[in-house]
Amino acid sequence: MKEVTKLFLDYVKFDTQSDENSTTYPSTSKQLELLKHLKETLIEWGLDAKMDEWGYVTATLPTNQAGEQPKVCLIAHVDTSPAVSGKDVKARIVEYHGGDVVLNEDPRYVLSREEFPALDRYVGKHLIVTDGTTLLGADDKAGVAEIMAAVRHLLLNPSIPRPTVKIAFTPDEEVGSGVAHFDVESFGADFGYTVDGGEIGEINYECFNAASALVKIKGVSIHPGDAYGKMINAVDVFCEFHQGLPLEERPATTKGYQGFYMADEVQGNLEELSAKYIIRDHDLAKLQAKKDYILSLAERINDRYGKKVVEVTLRDQYRNMRAKLEDGHMDLVQNAQKAFESMGVTPFVTPIRGGTDGASLTQRGLPCPNLSAGGHNFHGRYEYIPLESLETMVDVLLALLGNFVK
Numbered sequence: 219m220k221e222v223t224k225l226f227l228d229y230v231k232f233d234t235q236s237d238e239n240s241t242t243y244p245s246t247s248k249q250l251e252l253l254k255h256l257k258e259t260l261i262e263w264g265l266d267a268k269m270d271e272w273g274y275v276t277a278t279l280p281t282n283q284a285g286e287q288p289k290v291c292l293i294a295h296v297d298t299s300p301a302v303s304g305k306d307v308k309a310r311i312v313e314y315h316g317g318d319v320v321l322n323e324d325p326r327y328v329l330s331r332e333e334f335p336a337l338d339r340y341v342g343k344h345l346i347v348t349d350g351t352t353l354l355g356a357d358d359k360a361g362v363a364e365i366m367a368a369v370r371h372l373l374l375n376p377s378i379p380r381p382t383v384k385i386a387f388t389p390d391e392e393v394g395s396g397v398a399h400f401d402v403e404s405f406g407a408d409f410g411y412t413v414d415g416g417e418i419g420e421i422n423y424e425c426f427n428a429a430s431a432l433v434k435i436k437g438v439s440i441h442p443g444d445a446y447g448k449m450i451n452a453v454d455v456f457c458e459f460h461q462g463l464p465l466e467e468r469p470a471t472t473k474g475y476q477g478f479y480m481a482d483e484v485q486g487n488l489e490e491l492s493a494k495y496i497i498r499d500h501d502l503a504k505l506q507a508k509k510d511y512i513l514s515l516a517e518r519i520n521d522r523y524g525k526k527v528v529e530v531t532l533r534d535q536y537r538n539m540r541a542k543l544e545d546g547h548m549d550l551v552q553n554a555q556k557a558f559e560s561m562g563v564t565p566f567v568t569p570i571r572g573g574t575d576g577a578s579l580t581q582r583g584l585p586c587p588n589l590s591a592g593g594h595n596f597h598g599r600y601e602y603i604p605l606e607s608l609e610t611m612v613d614v615l616l617a618l619l620g621n622f623v624k
Contacts, residue, residue: 220367220609220612221367221370221371222363222364222366222367222608222609222611222612223346223363223605223608223609225362225363225366225367226346226356226359226360226363226603226608227309227346229252229296229355229359229362229363230307230309230354230355230356230359231307232248232251232252232255232296233248233304233305233306233307234246234248234249234251234252234296234297234298234304234355234359234389235248235297235298235299235300235303235304235305236249236297236298236299236300236389236390236391236392236393237300237393238300238393238394240393243272243273243389243390243395243398243399244272244273244297244389244390245297245389245390245393245395246297249273249296249297249389249390250269250273250389252296253269253273253274253275253296253387253389254269256275256296256362256366256387257269257275257277259366260275260277260366260369260385263369263370263373264373265277265278265279265369265373265385266278267385270401272389272399272400273388273389274386274387274388274389274399274400275385275386275387276384276385276386276387276405277384277385278382278383278384278385278406279369279372279373279380279382279383279385280382281380281381281382281623282376282377282378282379282380283379283380283381283623283624285624286624287381287382287622287623287624288381288382288408288409288622288624289381289382289384289406289407289408290381290382290383290384290407290408290409290410290411290619290622291383291384291385291386291405291407291409291410291411291584291586292365292368292383292384292385292386292410292411292413292615293365293385293386293387293388293410293411293412293413293414293575293576293579293586294358294359294361294362294364294365294387294388294412294413294414294591295358295361295362295387295388295389295390295391295392295396295414295575296358296359296362296387296388296389297389297390297391297392297393297396298353298355298357298359298392299353299357299392299596299597300392300393301353301597301598302352302353302597302598302599303351303352303353304352304353304355305352306351306352307348307352307353307354307355308348308349308351308352309346309347309348309354310346310347310349311344311345311346311605312344312345312346312347313344314337314340314341314342314343314344314345315341315342316331316337316338316341317331318330318331318332319337319345319347319602321347321348321349321350321599321600322349322350322351324350326350327349327350327351327599328350329347329600329602333600334594334595334600336417336594340604340606343604343605343606344604344605344606345602345603345604345605346602346603346604346605346608347601347602348599348601348602350599350600351599352599353596353597353598353599353601354593354601354602354603355601356591356592356593356596356601356602356603357392357414357591357593357596357597357601358391358413358414358591360413360591360592360593360603360608360611361412361413361414361591362387363608364413364591364592364608364611364612364615365385365387365413365615367612368612368615368616368619369383369385371612371616372616372619378616378620379620379623380619380620380623381619381622381623381624383619384405384406384407384410386400386405388400388575391414391574391575394428394430394535394536394573396575396578397575397578397579397582398578400575400579402579402582402583402584405584407584409547409550409584409585409586410576410579410584410585410586411550411554411576411586411587411588411589411618412574412575412576412579412586412587412588412589413588413589413590413591413611413615414574414575414576414588414589414591415570415574415588415589415590415591416590416591416592416593416594416596417590417592417593417594417607418563418590418592418604418607418610418611418614419558419563419564419565419566419590420565420566420568420588420589420590421551421554421555421558421565421566421567421568421587421588421589421590422567422568422569422570422574422587422588422589423539423540423543423544423548423550423551423567423587423588424500424538424539424540424569424570425500425536425538425539425540425569425570425572425573425574425577425588426477426498426499426500426536426538426570426571426572426573427498427499427500427501427502427505427536427537427538428496428497428498428505428534428535428536428537428573429496429497429498429505429508429509429532429533429534429535430494430495430496430497430532430533430535431494431495431496431497431509431512431530431531431532431533432492432493432494432495432530432531432533433456433459433492433493433494433495433512433516433528433529433530434490434491434492434528434529434530434531435452435455435456435459435486435490435491435492435493435527435528435529436450436452436489436490436526436527436529437449437450437451437452437453437455437488437489437490437491437527438450438489439488439489449488450523450527451488452486452487452488452489452490452491452527453486453487453488453491455491455519455523455527455528456484456486456491456493458519459493459515459516459519459528460481460493462515462518462519463479463511463512463515464479467479467508468480473571474569474571475500475501475569477497477498477499477500477501477504477505477508478497478498478499479495479496479497479508479512480495480496480497480498481493481494481495482494482495482496495512497509497512498571498572500538500540500569502537502538509532512530512532513530513532516528516529516530535573536573536577536578536581537577537581538577539576539577539580539581539586539587542580542581542585543580543585543587547585550585550587551567551587553618553621553622554587554589554618555567556617556621557614557615557617557618557621558614560617561610561613561614561617563610563614570588574586574588576588589611589614589615589618590607590611591603591611592604592607592608592610592611593607
C-alpha cells in the first residue's frame with residue numbers, strides 16, 4: 219500500500235464535520251484535531267509548520283534550485299460536509315469487477331452501477347468505499363493526503379528539482395468560510411492550486427457566484443376553530459413562497475452553466491418559520507436577478523397579506539474566479555493540463571457547480587484554479603474514490619510542481 223493510501227485511510231478516521239449554524243471559527247473544534255495532526259506530522263518531517271489562531275496549518279518546503287523560483291501553493295480543506303455524518307467512518311478497499319457494490323447488509327446501502335454509471339470506468343480497479351452509514355470524506359481528505367504524500371516524496375528525494383512549495387490546510391470550506399481569516403499576504407505564495415475537485419483529470423477555473431438567503435416568516439396563531447380571517451399559517455406561507463420560485467431553476471433540474479435556488483434548511487411552526495436558501499449562478503448579472511426575484515416574491519406575498527409576514531436577508535458568499543484567472547493566469551491551467559497528460563490522464567476543463575477556497579483566494583490576489591482529488595459522489599454515503607486515482611494524483615502534483623522550476 220502506497221503512502222498516500224495509508225495517509226488517506228488515517229485521515230478519514232478523524233471526524234471533521236463542519237457546522238453551518240455555528241458562531242465559532244472553526245465552526246467545530248473537532249476539525250482542529252486533524253489540523254494539529256497535520257502540523258505535527260509536517261514538523262516531524264522537518265518543515266516549519268505552524269497553526270494559527272484560526273486553525274490554518276501552513277508550511278514551506280524551500281526550493282532546491284539556484285536563482286529565484288516561484289512560490290507555488292497547494293491547498294486542501296480538512297472539514298467534511300454537514301449533509302451526512304463523518305463520525306466513525308469505516309473505509310474499506312474493494313476490488314471492483316463491475317456491477318453493484320454492497321456496502322452493508324442493509325439493502326438500502328448499495329453503490330448502484332445503474333444509479334452511478336461512472337463506476338464502469340473503474341472495472342479492474344480498487345475502490346475505497348464506506349459501509350454506507352457515513353460519507354467517506356474524500357472531499358477533501360483525498361486532497362490533503364495527496365498533498366502530504368507529494369511533499370513527503372520530495373523530502374525523501376531531494377534531488378528532484380522543485381520550486382518553493384507553500385502548503386496550506388484549512389477548516390470550514392464546506393460551510394463557505396474556509397479562507398475567511400486566511401492571511402494571503404503573510405502566506406507569501408505567488409499562485410497555486412486547490413486540490414478539491416472530483417474525477418481525476420478535472421481542472422476548474424470557473425465556479426458559481428454564490429449568495430445565501432435567510433427567509434423568516436411570521437404567522438398568526440389562532441385556534442383552528444376560530445381561524446377564519448385571522449390565522450396566518452407560517453407553514454402555508456412558506457409553501458407559497460417556495461412554490462413561487464421557478465421549478466426549472468433547482469439543482470435537480472439544472473446543469474452546466476445553469477444557476478439555481480435551493481432550500482437548504484427549514485425549521486419552524488405555524489407561528490414562526492425560517493428557511494435557508496443558497497442561490498447560485500456562473501453569471502453575476504443572473505445571480506443578481508435571482509436575488510432581486512426573491513426580494514420581489516417576498517414583497518408580493520407581503521402585499522397580499524397586507525403586512526410584513528416574509529422577511530428576506532441576503533448575503534453574498536463568493537465570486538466566480540474566471541475573470542481573474544483569464545486576466546494573465548491561464549498558464550496555471552495549461553501547466554495543469556500538461557501535468558495530467560504526462561501521467562497518462564486526459565485532462566478536462568469544466569465549470570464547478572459549487573465553489574472552492576480557491577475562488578475566494580483568487581479574488582484576494584492569489585490565483586488558484588482547482589484540481590481533481592479523484593473522488594465521486596461527494597457529500598453522501600455513496601462516496602467513493604478509486605485507489606489508483608488517489609495514487610496517480612500524487613504523481614500529477616509532482617509533475618505540476620516540476621513544470622514551474624526555472
